[in-house]
Amino acid sequence: MEVLIVDDDAAMREALCETLELQGHRCVTVSNGREALNFLRESKPCVILLDLMMPFMNGWEFRAAPLKDPRVAGIPVLVISAHLRAEKDEGDLAAAGYLSKPLSAERLLEAVAEWCTPAA
Amino acid sequence: MTRQSPDRARPAWLRYGFAGAAAAASLLATRAFYPVLQATPFLLGFVALLGAGWFGGGGPSFAVTLLVAAGTLFLIPSPHAPVITSAEAFIRLLLFVGAGGLASLLQRRLWASRRELLIALEESRRSRQVAEDAMIELARLAAIVESSDDAIVGKNLEGIVTAWNAAAERLFGYKAEEMIGHPISRLMTEGHKNDMRQILTRISRGERVEHFETIRLRKDGSEVAVSLSVSPVKDPSGRVVGAAKIARDVSERKGLEAERERLLREAQRAIEVRDAFLSVAGHEFRTPLAALSLMFHNWGLRARTEGDPKTVERIDKARQQVERLARLTEDLLDIGRISAGRLDLRREPTDLTAVVREAAERMEESATRSGSPVEIDAPGPVVGEWDRSRLDQVVTNLLTNAVKFGPGRPILVRVGRENGFAELSVIDGGIGIAPADQERIFERFERAVSERSYAGIGLGLWITRQLVNAHGGSISVESEPGRGSNFLVRLPAEAS
Numbered sequence: 221m222e223v224l225i226v227d228d229d230a231a232m233r234e235a236l237c238e239t240l241e242l243q244g245h246r247c248v249t250v251s252n253g254r255e256a257l258n259f260l261r262e263s264k265p266c267v268i269l270l271d272l273m274m275p276f277m278n279g280w281e282f283r284a285a286p287l288k289d290p291r292v293a294g295i296p297v298l299v300i301s302a303h304l305r306a307e308k309d310e311g312d313l314a315a316a317g318y319l320s321k322p323l324s325a326e327r328l329l330e331a332v333a334e335w336c337t338p339a340a
Numbered sequence: 341m342t343r344q345s346p347d348r349a350r351p352a353w354l355r356y357g358f359a360g361a362a363a364a365a366s367l368l369a370t371r372a373f374y375p376v377l378q379a380t381p382f383l384l385g386f387v388a389l390l391g392a393g394w395f396g397g398g399g400p401s402f403a404v405t406l407l408v409a410a411g412t413l414f415l416i417p418s419p420h421a422p423v424i425t426s427a428e429a430f431i432r433l434l435l436f437v438g439a440g441g442l443a444s445l446l447q448r449r450l451w452a453s454r455r456e457l458l459i460a461l462e463e464s465r466r467s468r469q470v471a472e473d474a475m476i477e478l479a480r481l482a483a484i485v486e487s488s489d490d491a492i493v494g495k496n497l498e499g500i501v502t503a504w505n506a507a508a509e510r511l512f513g514y515k516a517e518e519m520i521g522h523p524i525s526r527l528m529t530e531g532h533k534n535d536m537r538q539i540l541t542r543i544s545r546g547e548r549v550e551h552f553e554t555i556r557l558r559k560d561g562s563e564v565a566v567s568l569s570v571s572p573v574k575d576p577s578g579r580v581v582g583a584a585k586i587a588r589d590v591s592e593r594k595g596l597e598a599e600r601e602r603l604l605r606e607a608q609r610a611i612e613v614r615d616a617f618l619s620v621a622g623h624e625f626r627t628p629l630a631a632l633s634l635m636f637h638n639w640g641l642r643a644r645t646e647g648d649p650k651t652v653e654r655i656d657k658a659r660q661q662v663e664r665l666a667r668l669t670e671d672l673l674d675i676g677r678i679s680a681g682r683l684d685l686r687r688e689p690t691d692l693t694a695v696v697r698e699a700a701e702r703m704e705e706s707a708t709r710s711g712s713p714v715e716i717d718a719p720g721p722v723v724g725e726w727d728r729s730r731l732d733q734v735v736t737n738l739l740t741n742a743v744k745f746g747p748g749r750p751i752l753v754r755v756g757r758e759n760g761f762a763e764l765s766v767i768d769g770g771i772g773i774a775p776a777d778q779e780r781i782f783e784r785f786e787r788a789v790s791e792r793s794y795a796g797i798g799l800g801l802w803i804t805r806q807l808v809n810a811h812g813g814s815i816s817v818e819s820e821p822g823r824g825s826n827f828l829v830r831l832p833a834e835a836s
Contacts, residue, residue: 229627235634302626322630322666325637
């Protein structure tokens, strides 16, 4: 299964995806919540890496939407944000984990490895 | 000058001596002219007693009476031929003594009256003196009141003006004759009519009203900010009969205060804008920093796989710079958090010794590179309820400074426990800090060294102190220029 990366920053998407791929994970990148929801209609990733501040559909709106859909409600979400310091700042995102930017590759891989197994 | 009463002015010996002399003189004269005075042998004695009475009062007069009576009996015309030779002569003697006694009583009464009169005169003179002194004092006070720079106004309990000095004329624009006898309420603005009632209520209770700031109306209709001090005026029985008011024009001070307030608001607003900018900028830096950090990580990994040590080394250096940039960004973000009181601590049981060892290990490479090996002197775990990452920030900041300002000198880190406090000492042998700078270095954007010689934005120690304070601890420094510094952090710790 792949990792779904939802981030409006192209460089960030690319860097996240490359880091994961170098460890044998597969990833799909989208740039906002709406695209993520479209993707989730057809696929079920092992984990979603979710940025919070994005145009069209931000992380909070996106998080509110799939929670109502039983098909995707069970997919773990790792929130990656530049605005995180304490989890309580982000309200009830029901996230499986929180990663604060700037984040280290080690921390990222450790968090993802909890939910996804590398293909090779 | 005081005038003495007449009997005090003439001593008794003089008055009675005079009486004796007068009696003797009258007897001698009567004896000498006895043939002429035979029919009235007491005539000269009577004159003598009147004279003694005039000179010495009732007592000497009566003494003369007795002396003359006795002398006449035995001496006139001669001791051997007494004057009392018949019942008629004896009656004459008795009449003289009676008349002399009566005259003496009258003299005594006259003297008492004279004395009372003199005392009354003296009292009247003193009263006049007191009145004169009071008038002089009053004139002096009036001159002070008149020359005062503060407006001084007298009024009765009905609020009718009774006194109005020159400064009051200048302040309010009304002449004394326009105000005296008129209600003070003409100085009140619509919004401050209640002031006077409040003030008069307090005054009638005998209280003073001090530095009461309000607005008054000038004759020309303009308003003036005044500070009033009002005291009750009491009559001699202690009853409050009016009020004395001192009014000072505080418009200028008010204006300055308003200006100061405005500047303060502007400064606060500027700080808020700055902090908001730092916060936004800091957050905006985080995403590219995160991307850069991951990219360098990935490139490094590839270079290692491809066996390109030179590239690996370059990429590691680049990663260190990204990490430094990330730390600076976090420092900038901390300004906003601390200023806004949003520094949330995630307290958990944390071992200070472990935090110190981890930080020292992380910094080992840079410390060794600058020739400052870190030695740790710790007895064992020192545990407290602290925010681990913030504590790490404190230790890292102090270690970074020790490396930065003491290259080539070893660094000693001591961890211990003292009276319920965990103690952390970071001791370097670096350039040291002058006494005048030792408190300043904990301020925001303050640096004790030239920015041409040492990089940095002057936030590290300020943030360190804020973090330590947020934990309920304290940080201090002992230092001597040229000999190094000892930064001592004390944090409330759990009992071991």
